[in-house]
Amino acid sequence: MIGAYVTDPRVQAFASIFHFGCLGEEKTLADVIAEASKLRRSGLNIEAFDCEASMLDAARDTLEGYAKLHVPVGYPAGNATLKQKLFQLDYLLDQGIDDSCYCLDYANLAEGDWKAVTDETRQVMERCGDRLPMAMVIQATLLDDRQIVAACEAILAGGANRVKMNTGYGWGTSLEEVDLVHRHFNGRIDIHPSGNVRTIEQVDHFLSRGICIVHSASVFEIVEAYARRLGLPTEAGGPAQ
Amino acid sequence: MPERNTGTFQLVAQLQTNDLPVAAWTLTDRFGFKAEAEYLDVRSLPNNTDSLRLRRLDQVIELVRTDASTPLGHGPFDHLALKARDVDATVMALRAKWARLDPDVTPDGPIDLPMFWSHGVRIAFAFGPGDARIEYCQHNSTPPGDPAQVVNPGGHDHFGVRCRDVDEATAFYAGFGFATEADFSIVTPDGDITIRFVRRGSYLLEIASTPATRAPGASFAGHPLWSRIIIECDDEPRVETGPNGEVVEIRNGAPDAVFHFATEDMS
Numbered sequence: 001m002i003g004a005y006v007t008d009p010r011v012q013a014f015a016s017i018f019h020f021g022c023l024g025e026e027k028t029l030a031d032v033i034a035e036a037s038k039l040r041r042s043g044l045n046i047e048a049f050d051c052e053a054s055m056l057d058a059a060r061d062t063l064e065g066y067a068k069l070h071v072p073v074g075y076p077a078g079n080a081t082l083k084q085k086l087f088q089l090d091y092l093l094d095q096g097i098d099d100s101c102y103c104l105d106y107a108n109l110a111e112g113d114w115k116a117v118t119d120e121t122r123q124v125m126e127r128c129g130d131r132l133p134m135a136m137v138i139q140a141t142l143l144d145d146r147q148i149v150a151a152c153e154a155i156l157a158g159g160a161n162r163v164k165m166n167t168g169y170g171w172g173t174s175l176e177e178v179d180l181v182h183r184h185f186n187g188r189i190d191i192h193p194s195g196n197v198r199t200i201e202q203v204d205h206f207l208s209r210g211i212c213i214v215h216s217a218s219v220f221e222i223v224e225a226y227a228r229r230l231g232l233p234t235e236a237g238g239p240a241q
Numbered sequence: 242m243p244e245r246n247t248g249t250f251q252l253v254a255q256l257q258t259n260d261l262p263v264a265a266w267t268l269t270d271r272f273g274f275k276a277e278a279e280y281l282d283v284r285s286l287p288n289n290t291d292s293l294r295l296r297r298l299d300q301v302i303e304l305v306r307t308d309a310s311t312p313l314g315h316g317p318f319d320h321l322a323l324k325a326r327d328v329d330a331t332v333m334a335l336r337a338k339w340a341r342l343d344p345d346v347t348p349d350g351p352i353d354l355p356m357f358w359s360h361g362v363r364i365a366f367a368f369g370p371g372d373a374r375i376e377y378c379q380h381n382s383t384p385p386g387d388p389a390q391v392v393n394p395g396g397h398d399h400f401g402v403r404c405r406d407v408d409e410a411t412a413f414y415a416g417f418g419f420a421t422e423a424d425f426s427i428v429t430p431d432g433d434i435t436i437r438f439v440r441r442g443s444y445l446l447e448i449a450s451t452p453a454t455r456a457p458g459a460s461f462a463g464h465p466l467w468s469r470i471i472i473e474c475d476d477e478p479r480v481e482t483g484p485n486g487e488v489v490e491i492r493n494g495a496p497d498a499v500f501h502f503a504t505e506d507m508s
Contacts, residue, residue: 009297009299012275013392014391068270098270187333190334191330207391207392210393211330
């Protein structure tokens, strides 16, 4: 699957926008190690590898610094008490991870309790300071357009400046959701599409909106499609037509 | 994008730093550069590492370590400019990682310069390692068709050179094969900024004379952050110092940029 095209600087730059990972309750330690090993063997210099806090040591030991480590807090739907989630955040700060996202309490988002969203965001951002880049997850797919905009306003008011649209894990980000946030907030909030990003056409759309970070479990397939577009030889089908 | 190691041409920007691992991590984490020849966790570089080449698309930066006590400042090589597909989004991503914008140039975020090229540009200046200036440049007229420049931020846009006299500097760079592409000027309350773009291959220099650089007694930092342009090509190797103290080096035999990765036993 992985070809010599990864040595091309254009492919490396393209790959550098991606987060790839292994998240979810059904994922085992063996799964995380296998996916991290696969990434390391690939030679793709992606932005970060995503894993859950319980798998952090395994990912770190396998990657040995090969990619930044991104660990979410309250994954996937923020269904824990604030105290529990902040405890987890403190643990991750102590661990010195490189990047994170915070799953906001979904009930607050769905019920439109924007003050609660802002308060939760503020507590998280105050804890992070300038130690950990943090994106707030708003589960956009489960919200309507006005709620998405209100959620972004709420996290901005709480001091955050990155939004991760969904957690993945069954919730996918649509092009329209990204366009909505880009149209309202470009230059004020850093947008991270996540979930159901499977094709290079989706990535093209995100890149056309200036997106700098994309989360995808299909990074190898998408990068190979990009290599074919450049006319580089790939095992799946040779140069682009 | 030019081919590597084919006897053609590549422009490398040399950047001096007092703390090489920190500089390398800053360029990696915030600006999307990667070690050129192989995977490298730049945070754990050996203390005695004297230089490191980092690449993003067609732009290579050669980091060079200096003595920790050497005061570094802005020299005649004022800034490195990278392409941005959406400079507002780029700036937002930088801010999310606490990168600072240059308060002397774009303190409030991206600005439009409609007088440049056919449709104008939108730019922002950020501080890189040691407060070295890195510009992001969004060309309003750039067609979105170049598959190599779809990522945001992209690769080389230009290298900003400051000088007292544009004609004098142009003559110096003509000796390295750069030819005039366009002239622009910006009127400011302090006087005109005269700008000339010169090109060789796909690499562009922005030569500018400003009221500050023309002022009597004006000088550049003795130890500049952006310290040297390295031209990797088949020309005769040499090092020359220009009329403003800038150093240009012709270097043969560019390091093999092929990325090594498949040698580890992961079983």
